[in-house]
Amino acid sequence: MTTFQHGFKCLECNLHFHVYSWNEVWPTDDDVDEGQPRDPGPFCPGCGKQTYLQFEPIKLDGEIFEYVPGGAKMIGHTFQNPVTNPLL
Numbered sequence: 001m002t003t004f005q006h007g008f009k010c011l012e013c014n015l016h017f018h019v020y021s022w023n024e025v026w027p028t029d030d031d032v033d034e035g036q037p038r039d040p041g042p043f044c045p046g047c048g049k050q051t052y053l054q055f056e057p058i059k060l061d062g063e064i065f066e067y068v069p070g071g072a073k074m075i076g077h078t079f080q081n082p083v084t085n086p087l088l
């Protein structure tokens with residue numbers, strides 16, 4: 001199986017982040033079903049905005065779980081302590 005790493009840079013907070021997908025092409029107006037809104041892209045995990053620079057995807061050999069989490073040690077979770085929205 002092939003995994004594609006899509007790279008982004010947030011134009012709001014300058015965070016660089018990756019999104020892993022089985023799809024090489026990020027959805028555009030040309031490849032979504034008629035009548036469906038265009039995918040506006042990922043939300044920045046740092047600030048929540050959707051303004052970004054998008055970079056050419058990188059093709060990786062292997063399954064997504066081999067990269068995320070891969071061999072990384074889990075350092076936190078929200079199972080027992082869910083994040084609450086401070087605005088609610």
Ligand SMILES: [Zn+2]
Binds near residue numbers: 046
């Ligand atoms: Zn951001």
